[in-house]
Amino acid sequence: MTKLYKAGILGTGSCLPERKLTNAELENIVETSDEWITKRTGIRERRIIDDDLPLAKLAARAAENAIHDAGIVKEEIELIIAATLTPDYLTPNLACSVQKELQLSGVPAFDMNAACTGFVYALNVAQQFIENGACRYVLVVAAEALSRVTDYQDRKTCVLFGDGAGATVVGRVEDSAGIIGCTAGAYGELGHNLTIPCLYSTEEDREKRNEGKKQVIWMDGSEVFTFAARIMAEATLRVVSDAQLSVGDLDHIFPHQANARILKNAVKRLEYPIEKVYSNLEHTGNISAASIPVCLDEASKAGRLKKGDKIVLVAFGGGLTYGAMLLQWSK
Ligand code: ACO
Secondary structure, eight states, X not given: OOOOSEEEEEEEEEEOXXXXXXXXXXXXXXXXXXXXXXXXXXOOEXXXXXXXXXXXXXXXXXXXXXXXXXXXXXXXXXXXXXXXXXXXXXXXXXXXXXXXXXXXXXXXXXXXXXXXXHHHHHHHHXXXXXXXXXXXXXEEEEEEEGGGGOOTTOHHHHTTBOEEEEEEEEEEEOTTSEEEEEEEEEOXXXXXXXXXXXXXXXXXXXXXXXXXXXXXOEEOHHHHHHHHHHHHHHHHHHHHHHXXXXXXXXXXXXXXXXXXXXXXXHHHHHTOXXXXXXXXXXXXXXXXXXXXXXXXXXXXXXXXXXXXXXXXXXXXXXXXXXEEEEEEOOO
């Protein structure tokens, strides 16, 4: 592909639901304890979307914040990509509903589902549209309402997940900044370790779940854990070495927020200081595709990112999928 421009993140935004679900509240719902959850996951509370709020509205708020932060007007957006595994409808897709909320009639809009890796995949796609000159500004919004596919009788999963939305505006940047490289992959043969049936399910899928709850998460936590810790380290190493850099050159790592123990394990493999690994897991839980853009927005607004900082965004998720992106902060 002819690369005409360099792509980078020009603005970030996020929106979390107001309602908090604490570990103490979960103690009243399933047989668990604040101590177990905190020790095994690092999570203390997560946000839960109101029953009557469409995810598209949360996503649109995050998008508006990102557009404002980028210093552009919404009419300059030429493409909307939504990363989600929990859209309000199978059709219209979430991106079209966000487009409607933003009143951007006519702008192309599509969804991508790579589970928790969705944001990295979507950013990589947006990057192509910028680099080849097809678009000037692309909105990448990642939003999840995982509480709607969580079985609150399954203590192995219900303590982990939360809801939220994060967004970025991707556009042209000067040569010394922006996206440097990306590595991504998937292992469909491992997909059975983390499933949410939709229009089809097997006998085995039904047997794994509590009766009557077809469309809920089922996960083999330890299989996913082992995959996650290994692949996050490997993908980070690969994306930095492809750019003739080393992990020590990184100013920050923004990993998908699934479990504090996974982060520690991956970082130990990389021999990278944990203080430079951003984490908000304690307050958000795992918000799948939305986790990295929400972290980026928090860090950016808190002044923790400087122009030129070298950053890796790294995620794993259902599929099983993974992706790592190396970039230099361009704001
Ligand atoms: N409270 C109390 N006890 C619990 C709970 C709980 N909430 N959950 C599980 N246990 C029990 C189990 O029943 C088990 O008891 P048993 O030995 O009597 O059977 C015991 O704790 C140990 O269970 P493990 O599953 O071995 O616990 P582990 O330490 O592996 O932690 C966890 C489980 C937190 C799920 C971990 O495996 C994990 O984080 N895995 C990765 C999950 C993840 O990140 N998924 C996101 C994927 S991203 C996406 O795309 C959605």
